[in-house]
Amino acid sequence: MRSWIEIPPDSDFGIENIPLGIFRHPAYGPRAATAIGPYLADLAALHELRYFEELHLPDGIFEEPTLNAFMALGQPAWRALRQRLQELFDADKGGSLRNYPDSRAEVFYPLRGVEMLMPVQIPNYTDFYASETHATNVGIMLRGKENALMPNWKHLPVAYHGRASSIVVSGVPVRRPWGQVKGADDPAPVYTPTRSLDFELEVGLVIGTGNKLGTQISTGEAENHIFGLLLFNDWSARDIQGWEYQPLGPFLGKNFASSVSPWLISPDALAPFRTEGPMQDPAVLPYLQFEGARHFDIQLEVLIQGPGMEEVSICRSNTQHLYWNMAQMIAHHTVNGCNLQTGDLLASGTISGPEEGSFGSMLEITWRGAKPLRLPDGSERRFLQDGDTVILRGWAEKEGIRIGMGEVRTEILPALP
C-alpha cells in the first residue's frame, strides 16, 4: 500500500497504521480522528461527507467525547473503518480522497498544533507486573537476590487494580504529590512532597468489547477483545509506596496520576510485528496456554528533558521483554468470571529489558538512587525533579513499514504549597 499523501519515512503514522484518537475541533469540540503522515483526519467530517456510507455507522458516533461508543460496536466495525480509511488514503484506489479537494479541506488538519484529548473513558484500570527483569530488579532491592521473584510469579500474571479517575492524556502536567513517608531511620512517618517521584515505561491495551460477569475469555478469544494499544506512564512516588503498600499493595504512591498517549494502535496494524515470547518454564496451567506468536516486537524509548535542556534518551526497551502476553493477561483477568468493560485499560507493568540501558524506571536506572543519572547539562537525577519533562515513545519497524505509537509527554509541576 502506498498513500497519495506525502508521508516522511520516519512518520509514526503511515497508511498501514490508522490509529484512532479524539481531538478538540476548534469549532465543534471533541471529535474522533485518525492520523496519516503529518495530518490529522477528522472522522466526523468524513462521516458527514458520506465517505462511510457503506459502513452503516450510527449518526454522531464520531462526535462523542471518547471512542467508547464506537468501540462498543465490536471488531467487525473496527475492521471495516480501518479498511475504508486505508482505501481513502490509498494512491492506487479509485475511491480515494485524492480526487476531492473540497473534502480534503474539510477533513485534514496539520497534526502539529492540534490538541489531542483522552481517547477513552476508562471504567476500570488494571496494572500487570509482566516483565521478569522489572519484577526481579524490584524484588532484589526489597528482598535480596535469593527471594527476588515471588513463588507465584511464573505461574500467573500478577496484577492489581489501579485508579481510573486520575489517568490523563499526554500534555497534561502532573503535580508532585504530598504523602506519608517513613525512612528506615525515622522514628515516625512525616508528611512531605514525595522525594522519589518516578515514571514507569508501560504499554496498555484497551478493551473494545468485554464479557458478562460470571463468564471467561479464553486465550484463543482474548485478542479479539482488544481495540488498541497505547503508551502508558504509571507515575510512582516510591517513598509513599514503600511505606503504605504492606499488605494490600500500591495505593497513594500510584493513584495521583497516570499518563497515556493519545492514539490507539490496532492489533491489526501490529500484526507484521508478532513474535514469539520467552519460553515459559515451568509450564503454565491449561487456561494460560496459547497458540501462535502472541508477543509483539515494539521498540520503546524514554527521554527526559530538564528545564532548558535538550531531550536525552535514558532507556531503550521492547515489549518483547514481557514474560506474559496480552492474551494471557485477559484470560487470567476473567478466569474467575470478572467482567471486562468497553474502555477498560490493562497495562503491562514496567517493561525493563535484561541489560542496563533498558530499565524502564528511575528506580532501576539509578538503583534506588545509588547510581545517579548524569544529564548533559551536568546535573544529576536520582529521581525526577520539578520541571522535568518525561517522554515515552514506541514504534514497530521493519522492511520499510513503521507503525508508531506516538508519544506521551508530561511535565512535572512542583507540589502544592
Place this chain on the structure above:
Amino acid sequence: MRSWIEIPPDSDFGIENIPLGIFRHPAYGPRAATAIGPYLADLAALHELRYFEELHLPDGIFEEPTLNAFMALGQPAWRALRQRLQELFDADKGGSLRNYPDSRAEVFYPLRGVEMLMPVQIPNYTDFYASETHATNVGIMLRGKENALMPNWKHLPVAYHGRASSIVVSGVPVRRPWGQVKGADDPAPVYTPTRSLDFELEVGLVIGTGNKLGTQISTGEAENHIFGLLLFNDWSARDIQGWEYQPLGPFLGKNFASSVSPWLISPDALAPFRTEGPMQDPAVLPYLQFEGARHFDIQLEVLIQGPGMEEVSICRSNTQHLYWNMAQMIAHHTVNGCNLQTGDLLASGTISGPEEGSFGSMLEITWRGAKPLRLPDGSERRFLQDGDTVILRGWAEKEGIRIGMGEVRTEILPALP
C-alpha cells in the same frame, strides 16, 4: 416528627430516614425512589405531579438509571429533597401528601415485590482495612501474633483499589469463582473452583461530589462529600487470594463480585447516632486529625441461610469498631491529589468487633476453618457452600428512632462446569 403513613416500629424506613434508591418501574423502567415504612415512593411520579416545584430540579432527573445525576447536584439539593419528602410524609404538615389520594395512588408501591436496582454507577471503588480486630486477626493467621499489625497500620488508613465493574445489588446471585490455588504442600498450583468462599461484612460510603485532580479534601470538609452509606459484602476467595496477593495485593480473589444494599442512607439521617471513635494512639499526622464525633453507632448483623434452612445469625458487629472514620478515609485518599468522582464507593473493610461473635468473615469466625461453624440443621461450615444465602443487615436505633440500612442478600451459585 410523625408520619401519617402507618409505620411499624421495627421498620427500617421511618420518617427520619428517607433513603434513596433506584427501582424498576413496571411500565417505565428504572426510576429513583425513597422508602417510607412498608412503601416505596416513586420520586419521578412526585416530580411529574409537581410536588418538587420549589426545588427547581432538572426534568427527568429521577428517570435516570442511577442516582448519579442527582448526586452531582450537590449537598444543598440532597438536603432540600430530604426536607421536602419529610414534609410530604409528615402528619403535622399542611403540604403533606395525605390529603391527595389521587397522587398517593400514583406514587406509592408496597416495598415487598418491588425490584431494586443498582442505585449508583460506580466509577471507582476503594476498599479500606479500617477495623483493628480484623487486621489483627488476619495478621495473626498470616504472620503470627508478634507481627500481626503492620507498622503502618496505625499511621494511615490502609486501602487498596478494588474492581468497580463486578459490584452487584442485593438479590443478584454470585457464582463461585474458578482460579489458581496452591496449598502449602502442593508442588504446583492447581486450577479449581475456590474451596474457601467467604463474605466480608462492610459498610460503604458513596461520594456525591468529588474533587479535582491535584486538590485535597480536608477531614473538616470530607463529610460534605458523602451522599450516602450502604451495606457492602466484599466476597472473597481466600485460597485464590492467598496464592496471588504477594506483592501487589488482592486481585482475582476479590474481583469476581461484591454486593451492595439498594438504599443509600444519608449522613443527615445518621446524625443522632454520631459517636466518638477509639482513641488513636500514636497520634496521627495533622492531615488526619479531626474535630467532633466522626464515628457512627450502626449495629450490624450477618445471617446465613443454607438450602431449606431458616436464617441464622452468625455475627453481630458495629461500625463503632472501626479505628479510622470516614472523614479520615476521604482526607487520606485525596492527600496526594487523587480525584474522587460522583458515585465512587469507599468501603470500610471487614468490620470485626473485639469478641468472638462479632467477627465479620468466615475466615475469622471459623479461624481459617479450624473451628467450623455448626448450623441448626446439624451441618457445618468452614467456608460458604453452594446454595447458601448470606444476608447483611444494618440499623441505628435509640429513643424510638430507628434508621435502617435494609439488607444485602445474596445466594451462592455453583461454579461453572
